[in-house]
Amino acid sequence: MKIRITTATKISAAVFATALAVSGCSASSGSAGGDALAELGDNEGSVNILSWPGYVEDGTNFPEYDWVTPFEESTGCMVNAKSYGTSDEAVNLMKSGGYDVIAASGDATLRLIAAGDVAPVNTDLIPNYEGIYDFLKMQPWNSVDGVSYGVPHGYGANLLAYNTEAFPEAPTSWSVVFDGASANSGKISAYDSPIYIADAAVYLMAHNPELGITDPYALDETQLTAAIDLLKAQREHVGEYWSDYLKAISALDTGDTVATTTWQVIVNYLAADTPVAAVLPDEGATGWSDTWMVASKAENPNCAYAWLDWIASPEANGMATGFFGEAPSNPGACDYREDCEAFSAGDTEFAGKLYYWTTPIEDCLDGRTDVKCTDYARWTEAWTEMKG
Amino acid sequence: MAMKHGAAAVSNSETAARRVSSFLATHPKVRLGLLLSAPLGWLVTVYIVALALLLVTAFWSVDSFTGEIDRSFTLDNIFSVFSGSLYVAVTARTLLVALAVTVIDVAIAIPIAFYMAKVASPKVRRGMVIAVLLPLWASYLVKVYAWRSVLSGEGILQWLLDPIGWETPGYGLGAVIIALSYLWLPFVILPIYAGLERVPNSLIEASSDLGASSSLTLRNVVFPMALPAVIAGSIFSFSLSLGDYITVNIVGGANQMLGNLVYTNVGAANNLPLASAIGLIPLVIIFGYLWLVRRTGALRNL
Numbered sequence: 224m225k226i227r228i229t230t231a232t233k234i235s236a237a238v239f240a241t242a243l244a245v246s247g248c249s250a251s252s253g254s255a256g257g258d259a260l261a262e263l264g265d266n267e268g269s270v271n272i273l274s275w276p277g278y279v280e281d282g283t284n285f286p287e288y289d290w291v292t293p294f295e296e297s298t299g300c301m302v303n304a305k306s307y308g309t310s311d312e313a314v315n316l317m318k319s320g321g322y323d324v325i326a327a328s329g330d331a332t333l334r335l336i337a338a339g340d341v342a343p344v345n346t347d348l349i350p351n352y353e354g355i356y357d358f359l360k361m362q363p364w365n366s367v368d369g370v371s372y373g374v375p376h377g378y379g380a381n382l383l384a385y386n387t388e389a390f391p392e393a394p395t396s397w398s399v400v401f402d403g404a405s406a407n408s409g410k411i412s413a414y415d416s417p418i419y420i421a422d423a424a425v426y427l428m429a430h431n432p433e434l435g436i437t438d439p440y441a442l443d444e445t446q447l448t449a450a451i452d453l454l455k456a457q458r459e460h461v462g463e464y465w466s467d468y469l470k471a472i473s474a475l476d477t478g479d480t481v482a483t484t485t486w487q488v489i490v491n492y493l494a495a496d497t498p499v500a501a502v503l504p505d506e507g508a509t510g511w512s513d514t515w516m517v518a519s520k521a522e523n524p525n526c527a528y529a530w531l532d533w534i535a536s537p538e539a540n541g542m543a544t545g546f547f548g549e550a551p552s553n554p555g556a557c558d559y560r561e562d563c564e565a566f567s568a569g570d571t572e573f574a575g576k577l578y579y580w581t582t583p584i585e586d587c588l589d590g591r592t593d594v595k596c597t598d599y600a601r602w603t604e605a606w607t608e609m610k611g
Numbered sequence: 612m613a614m615k616h617g618a619a620a621v622s623n624s625e626t627a628a629r630r631v632s633s634f635l636a637t638h639p640k641v642r643l644g645l646l647l648s649a650p651l652g653w654l655v656t657v658y659i660v661a662l663a664l665l666l667v668t669a670f671w672s673v674d675s676f677t678g679e680i681d682r683s684f685t686l687d688n689i690f691s692v693f694s695g696s697l698y699v700a701v702t703a704r705t706l707l708v709a710l711a712v713t714v715i716d717v718a719i720a721i722p723i724a725f726y727m728a729k730v731a732s733p734k735v736r737r738g739m740v741i742a743v744l745l746p747l748w749a750s751y752l753v754k755v756y757a758w759r760s761v762l763s764g765e766g767i768l769q770w771l772l773d774p775i776g777w778e779t780p781g782y783g784l785g786a787v788i789i790a791l792s793y794l795w796l797p798f799v800i801l802p803i804y805a806g807l808e809r810v811p812n813s814l815i816e817a818s819s820d821l822g823a824s825s826s827l828t829l830r831n832v833v834f835p836m837a838l839p840a841v842i843a844g845s846i847f848s849f850s851l852s853l854g855d856y857i858t859v860n861i862v863g864g865a866n867q868m869l870g871n872l873v874y875t876n877v878g879a880a881n882n883l884p885l886a887s888a889i890g891l892i893p894l895v896i897i898f899g900y901l902w903l904v905r906r907t908g909a910l911r912n913l
Contacts, residue, residue, distance in 0.1 A: 409781070463782050463864040470861065473756075477765040479782070600673070600882065607875055608697045610867050 257519050259345035259370075263528060269301040270526035273316055274326035275513070277547045278376075279304035288546050290539040298533070300526035317341070323521040324530050326376055328513050329364035330582050335516065336372050342519040343370045348528050351535035354553045358571050364579065365514040373514035374535045379549035379566065380510040380577050381414070381422065382501040384475060384485035397426045397504045399482045401453055404460035412474060412483035413457065415464035417599065417606035418580055421509050422484060423450040423457075425578060429506040438589035439509065440581035447597045447605060454609050464610070475499045484508075487566055488548025503567075503576060510577035511549075665894075669887035680883060688888035698872070702892055705868045708787055708859075709852035715792045716799040716848045717841055724800050725833075728807035729815070740804075743797050751794065755861045758790040762862060782864035790858050795851050799844035806840020807833070842904045849900060853893040869893055 272279050279302065282289030291302050305322070307313045313331050316322065317340045327335060335341045346352040352360075352374060359365075359375035366372055385394055389407060401423070404411045413419055424439035427449055434446050442450060462479060465471040472492050474480035476499075490501040515534055517527045533539050535552070541559030544551040550566040557563035567573040581588060587596040597605075635642045669688055672681045692698050727739045746754065761768050762779050769779040780786055810833055818828040856870025869892055876886035 458865060461865045467860070470759075473759065473763075477760070477763045479764050603875065603882070607867070607872060610865065611697065611700060 257342050259343040260348060260524050260528060261345065263348050264525050266298050266300050266525050266529055267523040268299060269303060270324060270523045270530050271322045272302060272304045272324045272530065273313060273322040274304065274306055276306040278326050278543055280546060288542060290542045294530065294533045298526065298529045300529055317518065320520055322518050323523045323527040325516050325518065326513055327516055328511055329579055332364050332372065332514050332516065336367055339519055341372060341516040344373050344517055346371050349374060349532045349535060351532050354537065354555055355535060356552055356554060356569060358574055359512065359552050364512060373516040374531050375552040376513040376515055377544040377549040377551050378510060378512040379487055380503060380508045381484045382487060382508060383504050384483050384490055384499055384501045386478060386481035387498040387500055389481040393500065393502050395505050397506050401426050401457055404457055407481050408460040409462045410479065410481040411457065411460045411462060412471065412480040413461055413464050414484050415466040417602040420450050420454065420602050420606060421578065423453045425506055425509060427453065439578050440583045441587040441589040441591065441596050442583065443594040443596055451605050451609050458609060486548065491548055491565065503573060507576035507578065510579050512579050665887050665890055668884050669891055671884045673882050673884055688885050692888040692892065698889065701867060701869055701872060704866065705853060708784060708791065708868065709849050711788045712791045712795065712852045713845045713848045716796050717845055719796060720799040720803050720844060721841065724803035724807050727804050743800050747797055754794060755790055755858050758793065759862050762786045782862050784863065784866055786862040787859050790862050791852050791855060795848040798847040802843040803837065803840045806837045810836045839907050842907055850897050853896060
């Protein structure tokens with residue numbers, strides 16, 4: 224039996240360079256991680272949480288962003304939080320133990336499940352699970368064989384940011400950064416990670432159907448070469464690559480970049496009068512989706528479940544995803560933040576246009592068995608060679 | 612009774628301490644060994660063992676399926692690093708940047724250092740030393756981001772150059788060379804200044820007494836004596852540029868240097884062995900450079 228390793232990654236706010244830390248991962252099967260909790264007991268008094276920066280705020284950074292204190296007061300579980308910078312770091316920290324709860328992106332979730340570091344989650348014990356969007360539940364990155372491994376947190380898309388002075392009409396296609404990039408040579412930017420190859424693949428899916436790409440994370444050698452060729456042509460017109468979101472903000476602000484792949488939060492950071500807007504092009508886009516999971520060796524399982532329930536509540540989910548700049552997983556969350564529209568929360572048409580970031584592996588994720596697909600190590604090699 | 616017992620304990624410990632001290636007094640080598648063991652142990656574990664591990668890791672490989680390091684000996688990484696066209700091109704680019712930065716820094720540093728050491732009054736000299744050191748008090752990142760905004764198409768440089776019809780170099784290798792030259796300049800000025808200060812004024816006076824022109828004195832008296840200091844300064848700018856990856860990330864446009872390849876392989880690709888193999892390139896270059904300059908006495912000026 225094989226499980227699909229679908230992985231997604233998302234931004235990590237405070238890290239200098241958000242390198243996608245993904246390594247090839249094992250697709251072994253089995254109900255690793257033991258059984259889900261059958262019933263809740265008394266809260267233990269503390270809970271150890273591992274998450275992306277900005278997911279567990281107790282008011283230290285911004286007094287108005289505090290969703291930890293109300294949790295501690297109502298449950299009696301004192302929160303010990305640690306943030307990580309890359310998914311690889313998260314996987315390594317979970318292996319070392321000592322954490323009860325983790326917020327993981329898709330490129331970490333299935334590795335954690337396969338390694339037995341996280342346990343199935345009994346969603347019946349989480350009243351607020353009811354309120355989560357159905358289209359986020361039981362997805363390939365948060366469940367295995369119909370067993371849920373966590374509670375969805377939020378999701379976002381890699382959009383196309385454009386300068387409204389350079390493009391008076393909103394572009395409808397990624398071609399402004401690919402085939403049409405020469406029009407703004409030197410002012411094009413792209414995401415500095417091998418996973419960006421998938422963005423080129425999404426473009427090729429629409430414009431070169433004869434390549435037969437059905438999943439941008441399942442590329443055989445020919446398809447990868449086509450994507451790399453597209454990126455090589457783009458390279459001629461790229462002013463700079465970005466992986467630090469602050470760098471992307473400054474380049475869009477000064478106009479040194481007029482078209483690039485972006486995150487909604489980057490556009491939101493720009494001053495209101497900056498001539499920059501973001502759009503989801505017709506070809507679709509890559510994106511991320513995150514999940515709260517419980518460690519298989521959790522010392523405080525009851526407090527862990529209490530946290531999962533709290534963070535799925537409209538109030539906490541709204542504050543956490545609003546602080547970070549992504550769409551919430553709970554529609555009720557929009558009552559607690561005012562920018563839900565900007566993140567297209569609950570727009571299933573929007574969500575359906577997204578290809579969540581996934582670790583490419585040798586066994587093709589699109590189900591092909593007659594060819595071997597290129598894995599992430601190969602993508603990294605191709606990416607560095609493309610940049611030269 | 613209790614007092615007596617206490618007194619006995621004190622005299623016991625006194626004799627023990629005395630015995631140790633008299634042993635150490637008569638065994639100077641043991642004394643020296645104990646004194647040096649802590650700093651030496653630190654040096655060995657932090658520097659030598661880390662370097663050795665780097666070397667060893669380069670001969671391992673990573674299982675791309677599980678991400679685990681396979682500790683069996685292989686030369687694949689070394690071969691791909693020293694033969695792959697990507698690595699050759701990036702190494703050449705990195706060397707070019709390091710050399711350009713070094714040449715620019717030395718060219719700027721020599722006149723400034725000479726003025727500080729030989730011309731300026733003590734008061735001016737003190738002020739200049741402070742001025743040279745001042746940028747070191749600001750964070751590296753702040754300085755590079757400052758250059759990012761200076762060199763931007765909307766930046767102050769463009770505004771200054773616009774009237775004469777020039778353009779900012781924008782983000783790219785030129786920007787990297789400018790920013791790195793700025794960053795490492797104090798590290799080049801200070802050793803050259805120290806070296807020039809050691810050139811006795813009497814020699815310069817004797818040279819002119821004997822009829823040598825200023826330029827001849829500079830060339831035949833001052834420069835040979837200052838050369839080791841210049842080389843010492845160049846070691847700083849050269850080796851620091853060779854390993855840099857942050858500046859090129861911020862102002863380098865789409866370019867990458869050796870440090871970026873190491874960073875990508877550690878952070879994104881989880882391929883520590885390949886990163887180690889790439890890390891050996893600057894190591895080899897720096898050792899080659901040090902070996903070349905060892906005879907000039909520059910290493911005594913570091």
